[in-house]
Amino acid sequence: MHGPALTACLLASGLMLGTALPWTGAAQAQSVTLRLATDSGARGSAPGDAIERWAALIEEASGGDIEVDVFFQNELGGQQEVFDLFVANEVQLMLNWPMTSYDPRIAVLYTPYMVASWDEALEAYRPGGWVNGMLGDIYNDIGLEFFGAWPEGFNGVATRGSYALSVEDASALRIRVPPVFPMAETIQAMGYQTATIDWGEVFTAIQTGVVDGDGANVIYWDYEYFRDTLDYYTRTRQQFLTGILSMNLEAWEGLDEAQQTIVRDAAVTVMEEGFANAQGLDEGYVQQAIEAGMEYIDPTTEQLAPIATAVRDTVWPMLEEQVGTEIMDVIRANATEF
Numbered sequence: 001m002h003g004p005a006l007t008a009c010l011l012a013s014g015l016m017l018g019t020a021l022p023w024t025g026a027a028q029a030q031s032v033t034l035r036l037a038t039d040s041g042a043r044g045s046a047p048g049d050a051i052e053r054w055a056a057l058i059e060e061a062s063g064g065d066i067e068v069d070v071f072f073q074n075e076l077g078g079q080q081e082v083f084d085l086f087v088a089n090e091v092q093l094m095l096n097w098p099m100t101s102y103d104p105r106i107a108v109l110y111t112p113y114m115v116a117s118w119d120e121a122l123e124a125y126r127p128g129g130w131v132n133g134m135l136g137d138i139y140n141d142i143g144l145e146f147f148g149a150w151p152e153g154f155n156g157v158a159t160r161g162s163y164a165l166s167v168e169d170a171s172a173l174r175i176r177v178p179p180v181f182p183m184a185e186t187i188q189a190m191g192y193q194t195a196t197i198d199w200g201e202v203f204t205a206i207q208t209g210v211v212d213g214d215g216a217n218v219i220y221w222d223y224e225y226f227r228d229t230l231d232y233y234t235r236t237r238q239q240f241l242t243g244i245l246s247m248n249l250e251a252w253e254g255l256d257e258a259q260q261t262i263v264r265d266a267a268v269t270v271m272e273e274g275f276a277n278a279q280g281l282d283e284g285y286v287q288q289a290i291e292a293g294m295e296y297i298d299p300t301t302e303q304l305a306p307i308a309t310a311v312r313d314t315v316w317p318m319l320e321e322q323v324g325t326e327i328m329d330v331i332r333a334n335a336t337e338f
Contacts, residue, residue, distance in 0.1 A: 036093040037071040039079040048072050050270055051095050057266035092251040095243045100181050102142040104322040112186040112238045113308040116336040118279050121240040125149045130334045145252040147267035149242035150274040153282040156235040158222035159213035163232040165303050167191035167310050175215035176202055182315050186238050187215040189314035223289040234297040305338040
């Protein structure tokens, strides 16, 4: 059972957190059960492995006093639905690619062309980095405890039939984007036509010709799900994508201090392992995609510069209206020069 049907069943049976777990509210020094979900990643995928690792670390360190039930992509619904469950404290832990519906400032995660290299990205997003430091207060304001970023890498545009290396050439292609600001705005500023489509419907949209490709993801997702329908992956590097490890704040405050330490330490371990392994994993998926018949295009800095400039000129003022001048000043002071 998947999606809304499973959610309704859980609610009806009293298994969701708000009606079932005695530790909600004041801290309790007792055994607890937490639900951990990801909105993007089946069992056996890199995000799926990460949440299983997080769960195992928590259970091991707690000696079994904290039990963690793991839910993979689509097992509790689509991206927005499972994020709603998370904010409502019916899911307690998440590795997710956050939606901006509760606070538009979360869009800072998707700011285009902040960094241009792995070294710059890892420095910015790791604990203590300038991007990481902007996010804690934003998360607390929507009732979430922020632990840190889980890196995937630079995204690009995967297409069928042709590809583009300029704003002008991109106009002939219609590209799927997710329902998250400023993904569509970024791809449009790169010159493409866009269609906003939820992840679960992307394969059908590509297969039936509704769109010519996908414009949001690192190569893993386009290789893993669409390698039989897409011909090219162009690493335009418009965003450095990370998932976020976090916990519902009510659930966090319902843990005792020792339990909080276990959950946070486990999250930091998963995050640090992610940073240590991310670039190698990404390079491995590039090779797998090439071997499967996809053509991989890695634009030069000179090719990217006019694209990045066009995107920044268009999208950064839109972002400033959403996230505020203070945050955008930090971005402008630290972002890569093209």
